Every structure is written in C-alpha cells, then in structure tokens.
Amino acid sequence: MAAQKIRIRLKSYDHEVIDSSARKIVDTVTRAGATVIGPVPLPTEKNVIAVIRSPHKYKDS
Numbered sequence: 001m002a003a004q005k006i007r008i009r010l011k012s013y014d015h016e017v018i019d020s021s022a023r024k025i026v027d028t029v030t031r032a033g034a035t036v037i038g039p040v041p042l043p044t045e046k047n048v049i050a051v052i053r054s055p056h057k058y059k060d061s
Contacts, residue, residue, distance in 0.1 A: 009042070 008025060012018045022039040029036050 010018050026036050
C-alpha cells in the first residue's frame, strides 16, 4: 500500500503565530510516531492593487 501523506499550509499575518503552530504540529506528529519533513517556508505572497489617484478628469494618471 502506498504511504499516506498530509500537507498542511498555514497562513497568518504574524510569523510568530505560524512558527508556534508549526512547532506544535511537528511535536504532535512525532509523538504519534510518524516521520516529519519540514516545516518548509514558502515565499511571501504580495497583493498589488492599483488605486486611482484622481477621481474625475485625470483618472488615467
């Protein structure tokens, strides 16, 4: 039978919350007897939003 895998992706605005949550998950999984690879840090996502500077005539500026 193929090995079962679980992938968990955590998102947060505060990196300390992610670190503590990942540490708790790794501790729990290792106590259960499973092997752990990670945590693997992912690149930071950035949302770029265009904001119109002028509300009327020069809206293309």
